Amino acid sequence: MKTVLCYGDSLTWGYNAEGPGRHALADRWPSVLQVALGQGVQVIAEGLNGRTTAYDDHTADCDRNGARILPTILQTHGPLDLVIILLGTNDMKPVVAGPAFSAVQGMERLIEIIRHHAWPLGQDQTPEILIVAPPALCETANTAFAAMFAGGVEQSSMLSTLYADLADETGCGFFDAGSVAVTTPLDGVHLDADNTRAIGRALAPVASMMLGL
Structure with missing residues (x-):
């Protein structure tokens, strides 16, 4: 049995901007990935609204600081064969960090944590890591979200290229979720059901290859 950890924010949790609420379990991308990979793989969805890569949100x-909570998550769910990280959007809130490069620095810290973790009994090697760039933010008439992510449309458009470079430098896998999904103008940040399902379908062949299936 192979085990995959999906570590993310509201895009992994399944935030539905139409509600607001939560997408049905079957529509969330980790669930779609689970169906595609089959019974020989366990996919664990670990999403939290507002989670950052490595920054505090007071x-x-x-605790939304992804770096601080990650060791506990790794210890809870290990042994792991693959960690998929879909984070960075919340880093671009001006009150949290702001620039896209802050998300890159946070992502690099998460990679370091995974590779130097004191794994529980039964895990004798570091899991593969797949960095996933979130779809870019879009313009929205939702004043609260527009203010919350001021400057985010421009900054988020840079994140895919920056994450791809980081993946090359660190020997991680990379996937651009923006190549198959777009954010909804309802709030400029989140995904409708079709787009979150699209991410799960697109990640399946990448995860399968990294798991050696």
Whole structure:
């Protein structure tokens, strides 16, 4: 049995901007990935609204710092064969970090944590890592989200190229979710059901190859 951890934010949690609420379980991209990979693989969805790569959000009622919580998540779900990281959007909130390059620095920290983790019994090698760039933000008439992510449309358009370069430098896999999915103008940030399913379908052959299936 192979085990895949999907580590992300609201795009992994399944935030539905039409509600607002949560997409049906079957529509969330980790669920679609699970169906595509089959019963020989366990896909674990670990999504949290507002999660950053490595930055504090002092407005939250939970710990959204992805770097601080990651060791606990790794220890909880190990042993792991593949970690898919879909993070970076929330880093581009001006109140959190702002520039796209901040997300790159945070992503690099997450890679370091995974590769130097003290794995539990039964894991004798570091899992593969797949960096996924989130779809770029789009313009929205939602004043709250537009203000929350001020400057994010421009910054998020840079993230795919920056993440691809980081993947090359660190020997990680890379996938641009923006190549198959677009954010909804309802809030400029999240995905409708069709687009989150599209990410799960597109990741299946990449994950399969990295798992050696």
